[in-house]
Amino acid sequence: MYLHPVILSGGSGTRLWPLSREQYPKQLLALTGDETMLQQTATRLSGFTGALQVASESIVVCNEEYRFITAEQMRAAGCPSHHIILEPVGRNTAPALTLAALTVQREFGEGVLLVMPADHVIRDIEAFHRAVALGLDAAVEGAMVTFGIVPERAEIGYGYIRIGDETAPGVHDVSAFVEKPDADTAAQYLASGDYLWNSGLFMVRSDVWLKAIGHFNPEMLAACSAGIDAETRDADFVRVGREAFEACPSDSIDYAVMERLAQTPELGIPPRVVPMSVGWSDVGAWDALWALAERDDAGNSARGDVLLEATRDTLVHATSRMVACLGVEDLVIVETADAVMVARKASTQDVKKIVARLKAEKRPQAFAHRKIHRPWGCYDAIDGGGRFQVKRIEVKPGASLSLQMHHHRAEHWVVVRGTAKVTRGEETFLLTENQSTYIPLGVTHRLENPGKLTLEIIEVQSGSYLGEDDIVRFEDTYGRR
Known part of the structure; x- marks a missing residue:
């Protein structure tokens, strides 16, 4: 039996907009260091010595939209996984854990699952x-274990756990789960010493979880089982059957089972x-990131090209x-290439209202x-107008775009660096730096990087329609259609 890290990477992180976006959520960002939050989570059990050996690969459950960057970040962290489970639709954490438990049962027979959200910080x-x-012993023996954070303040943004009797050294019975309190109640919880923050971290045997979810929500277990039975494999990805999984109820691990x-x-x-006291944070909003960050004598945290003058208690991310x-104070200022947000720290929990308006519009x-x-690299749409668009494209060494054709646009390519x-x-021909070519409308084409350096090109598109859905793919290394 192994200890299997299960990384839940399906959140959207709307309160960290504009850095976090629906297709590039906060767990894929390097918010507290050089590694992204996903990478920090993937390496969190490195060096662990306990009653069980840690499995060589984590199980990652994520959204199909950002599967390639998830796989790439796992590889870059030295933690590649062939068990990246793609949810065709979001159904909260209980179905995600059920998919992971079914995978462990099928692949390994049995195991203990350590469930870790990909967007949390643990310092110690x-x-x-x-x-x-x-x-771990309690989990091996058949308990469902959660981890409670010893509270540092009267926090109203977290749920709480009331601890009961100690059943083993450092392990307690759970007396109750409590919803997010008001300020007075939170202060009472803190003073009593009987309450912990609910961290969203869990540990349970795979067969025990399946027994529990089968008892409390048999429809969820049936839908997840049918989704796994209908799965298809694509490189590192496990594609859950869409039709079966769409019928799955949505619920969290807490509500579905733990409580x-x-x-x-x-x-x-x-x-x-x-x-536990481990320097934990769920980095739920920008004020939480400011609290975690290193700050100067004036209480400022700055990242990027930032100039501060007569400024206090402010977070700036450029x-x-x-x-x-x-001459400003108590602000959060976040700048990206296409959006700037300025807010008082006390208002950052409401950033999701801005995101809701953007989605509505x-x-x-x-x-x-x-x-x-x-999967082959990235592109940046650096300029555009009514009938043109300019992109800066980077292609990784050895990678290639799909063999494709466009109905409504032509393209001009100029090589800035590398060989195309x-x-x-x-x-079929090669282009080197400062050379260019023209791809007429309706002509089949492909761009590849045969070299050992990143290929950079400037692409100028012109035509009546420039949307990304004007792509007809004939061949694709990455299985896209």
């Missing part, structure tokens, strides 16, 4: 390892909690240009950044 890894080791276990002792799955602040800033990642292998109709 050694303390986290100690907490996991404390709860019901204490009222169902006849099921024989006791709920347990391990208290990604593409210089941001200057003069179908503004692209709600869904994706100007720079779009693809171009297929144009029946021709």
Whole structure:
């Protein structure tokens, strides 16, 4: 039996807009260091020594929209996985864990699942390892274990767990789960010492979870089982059957199972909690990131090209240009290539209202950044007008775009760096720096990078329609249609 890390990477992180977008959510961002939050999660069990050996590959459950960048970030972190489960639609955390448990049962027979959201920060890894080791015996013996954070303040943004008797060193019974409190109640919880923040981290045997979900929500188990039975494999990806999974109820691990276990002792799955102080944060909004960040003597946290003058208690995140602040305080200022947000720290929980308006107006800033990642590299739409668009395209060494054709646009390519292998109709030829070519409307073409350096080109599109859906693919290395 192994300890299997299960990384839940399906969140959207709307309160961290404009950096976090629906197709590039916060777990894919490097918010607290050089590694992204997904990469930090993937390496979180490195060096763990406990009763069980950690499986060599994590199970990742994520949205199909950002599967390629997820796989690439896992590889870059030294944690490649052949078990990246793609949800065709979002159904919350309980179905995601059910898919992972079914996968472990099928691939390994049995195992203990350590469920970790990909968008959390844990500063003290050694303390986290100690907490996991404390709860592991209980999980092996058939309990469902959660991890509660010893509260540092009277927080109203988290749910709470009331701890019961100690059942083993460092492991407690769960007395109750409590919804997010008001300020006075939160202060009482903090003063009592009997309450922990609900972290959203869980540990449970795969067969125990399936028994529990089968008891409390048989429709969910049936839909997930049918989705796994109908799965298809594509490189590192496990594509869950869409029709079956769309019928799955949506629910969280807490509501679907964890909170019901204490009222169902006849099921024989006791709920347990391990208290821990590990420097945890769910980085739910920009004010939480400011609290985590290193700050100067004036309480400012700056990242990117930032100039501060007479500024206090302010977070500034610049990604593409210089941001200057003069005579301001208690603000969050976030700059990206296509959007700038300015808010008081006390208002950052309401950023999701801005995202909701953008979605209602179908503004692209709600869904994706100007720079779009693809399995072969990325492109940045740097300019555009009524009948033209200019892109900066990067192709990774050895990678290639699909063999494709456009009905409504022609393209001009100029090589800025590297070597390009171009297929144009029946021709195939090489281009080097400062050379260019023209792809007429309706002509089959492909761009490849045969070299060892990143290929950079400038592409100028012209035509009556320039949308990304004007692509007819004939061949594609990555299985896209």
